[in-house]
Amino acid sequence: MKQTMTPRLWAVLLLTAALFGSSFLFIKLAVESIPPVTLAAGRAALAALAVYLFMRLSGERLPSPGKSWQPIIVLGVLTAIIPYIAIAYGQTHIASSLGGILFATIPVFSVLIAPVFLQEEQLTSSRLFGVAIGFAGVVLAIGPDAFSHLDTQLVGAGVTVLAALSYATGNIYARATGQLKPVVLASGQLIVAAIVLVPLSMIVDFPWTLSPGPSQLVNLIVVALFNTAAPVMLMFWLIRNAGASNASLLAFFMPVASVLLGVFVLSESLSWTTGIGFALIVLGAVLVTGNLRLRRPVQRA
Secondary structure, three states, X not given: OOOOOXXXXXXXXXXXXXXXXXXXXXXXXXXXXXXXXHHHHHHHHHHHHXXXXXXXXXXXXXXXXXXXXXXXXXXXXXXXXXXXXXXXHHXXXXXXXXXXXXXXXXXXXXXXXXXXXXXXOOOOHHHHHHHHHHHHHHHHHHOHHHHHOOOHHHHHHHHHHHHHHHHHHHHHHHHHOOOOOHHHHHHHHHHHHHHHHHHHHHHHOOHHHOOOOHHHHHHHHHHHHXXXXXXXXXXXXXXHHHOHHHHOOHHHHHHHHHHHHHHHOOOOOOOHHXXXXXXXXXXXXXXXXXXXXXXXXXXXX
């Protein structure tokens, strides 16, 4: 049974969505002088420390080495390593507002992936229609002209969509292998990401040769603590107190925050095609999550 959303729950949900959605703004600012892989490594390492401390304060522990680490490692790759690098790289080529808009495709990808892992999930007519609407929105949001030739915006948008696909796959995988508590999975996957990304950044970027300014370092800390660790912990609180179905509404509000911040803080402009594409992506997400169903007309005698 779906739980009722109280004003307090709505407030936490909107705060969580704003924290997640604002990550594109701060990543956009940080990546000006911190390369994508190093930015991803710093984000994972700082967030891992914060979430691990939260996990221990909650009375939980990481599992002992063995098979129980398999889902943690898989989730570390799907929901941290791939998307953290992809989002940061994408922000070197596209506007932060467009990044947030494209991330609203997570529910659209989820409906295509879920039947592979979850027997109870089925592709209904409403969901298939939602997928089609969502992908039409992606084309419009990126801009049809970008598809006429391989330009930097198309590459950046494509990498960002890959991040959304990776997140969606990870979320479905987590549901299918839900043996560990969410906070344990979150802590473990961030630790896995840090273990992989920190050495990778040393090989790829030679971070000791970089000289980011104080503002970029502050932006990195904000991304790690306020756009990653804090909303992850709030999301677990929401799932426990509002239910997973209500918590999934985050996907609809996250891009709103990224668009508003991109327009008003970075003075990014939205074309009419981007605006329509945004609306279609949200409509597609609503259809695939079942919050809006296509009803067949009732035949009356």
